[in-house]
Amino acid sequence: MPQLHWSEALELGLDVMDDTHREFVELLARCESSPDALLPATWDALVRHTEDHFGREDAWMRETGFASVNCHTTQHRVVLEVLREGSRLARQGQLQPVREMVHELALWFPRHAQTMDAALALHLRNGGDDLHTGRPGRPGASVAPITTCGSGGCG
Template identity: 55%
Template structure:
């Protein structure tokens, strides 16, 4: 079985992605090393993380007009659907297919990171950082409210 392990080969030099990728690797490693009794819970953690992880990347691609967004987002959807199927299997006590899925996910993640995510990280490094929106009260009197 393919096992997942963090290495410099997964670094993309874009800290928001590198941070979330390290977390993913840690969670997937925990699932790969989990006992059968713990696998449903650790797999659920992988799924929950991946929903957020892919959601952030999808939002970045859409917000910035990333050229390869359609293909990248489609891969995210397919993988997330498979992970959810794996969670249902783990919860039904079918551990062997989930363990096989974890190995395939480890191999997929390395390739995905070094190709599609690397291109996205390069794109994001070239994008200006998002500007924080300051919400002012109606009436344009600034951010201070009068005591009431």
């Protein structure tokens, strides 16, 4: 049984983000239940999804005044480095570290979604952005950059 389940607590009220997050949770569950022989390919699918997922959010932040120097973008970069390292390890047959990464991602993701992503979703909704597609309504607008992430630990 997967450690992380999709729930209303993870919903942000922005369809495109919620759909992407739901897919992340599903891919993570597949990794968790994947037999050893399939784990490298399943993990790589999670990595590809997450590269697209984080890339889209990072683009929205750049386009709408969430400065690229904020800790949300930095956290995306660090998590992707770890995921890519997991792919390298899995290709070498080192699956236990990847299974530990699955466990840690299941702990990390709800906090990330409920703090950093929730702040981004609120920012997008308040900016007149397209709530169905997530397309920013004010690309290139002159707004003061937001350099915090929405989390209490960021300054």
